[in-house]
Amino acid sequence: MVRGKTQMKRIENATSRQVTFSKRRNGLLKKAFELSVLCDAEVALVIFSPRGKLCEFASSSMEETIERYRNQVKEVQTDNSSSVENAQWQQLRDEIASMAKKIEDIELAKRELLGEGLESCTLEELQEIEQQLERSVCIIRARKMQVYKEQIEELKAKEKLLVSQNAMLNVECIIQTKEKIEERVASVQITEYGDSSDVETELFIGLPEKRTKQR
Template sequence: MVRGKTQMKRIENPTSRQVTFSKRRNGLMKKAFELSILCDVEVALIVFSPRGRLYEFASSSILETIERYCSHSRNNNTSTPSESVENTQHLKEEAKNMMKKIDLLETSKRKLLGEGLGSCSIDELQKIEQQLDKSIAKIRAKKTQVYREHIDQLKEKEKAIVAENVRLSEKYGNYSSQQARKPYADYISLSSDVETELFIGLPDTRTRNMSH
């Protein structure tokens, strides 16, 4: 049976919430224990239930692990105010440079679209023209490539159609020739079975012969 994906929000049903808490808590404890054994790391886990009950796991001493964590946090937060100001100034400078680059790109884009060219010098206009020529050359080359690929596909389809026509001609051409010969043979056979009265001579002679 496929398990559905659990939506990450608070479980409203108290019974379901308690059952889920128990299962997930035990699984979390198990994973913490496995991580400490397999990777030889120091792990401390603290969980408080909705009713305030404490659940904890520690690979050594949970108090020592907490003290180690606090000491590590203090050592990483010992930067002086001057360093913080320098970092802030550096971030502001980077943001200002990024805004300048964005403005230059927007201006260049507008000029390539033919907008805001009144303030451009001859050299700038020539550079824009060269950029457009290069872009047009690339577009035409890509267009030619697409056309060639399309033509090659059509040629392959044409070959397939011609081959199919040849096959059908060979198949039904023999059948048509056999059907054409058959009526002629039937006509010859029918003509040989028909009796005809043929008389050559004058009409009165023909009458006398018929009276006899």
């Protein structure tokens, strides 16, 4: 009779689950023992049952095997950390070398644009430098014209503001001058009428030539 394939999922029946655990635990312990004997391997096996019962097997000392495992894990972690650090340092060194090469190329291009170190340049390279300078001059001139235009617009705005302020000051000056003139005229009139002694205050009857003074 062919044995059916066991489905890899939790056995729901508690009795069947316990029976299966006992059988497979014994088989696992047997395999661990055979592995240690046949292959001269250091084997340590720890099993906890569903109820928390401990089952273990060790070909030598369980404590020594566990300590050996811990040391091995530490060494692996240290090696992994060292590998990661080495990779990071290598990446950083590559980036530094790339940045240094870019800086060197920029400095060389700068010297060429300034007319220095052109002895080793070919005719094509000199023509390319010349074209680049012409493009730069065009950009500089366009920017200069834009700055001129902005300054002219700014000066026009200032001129308009000054004209407006000047007009307001002229109006204020005219008003103040008119007020001062009116004050002076009033002051002169008060002075003249206040000090005059020729003003006639008596009543006369008749024509001016024959007027009789009534007393």
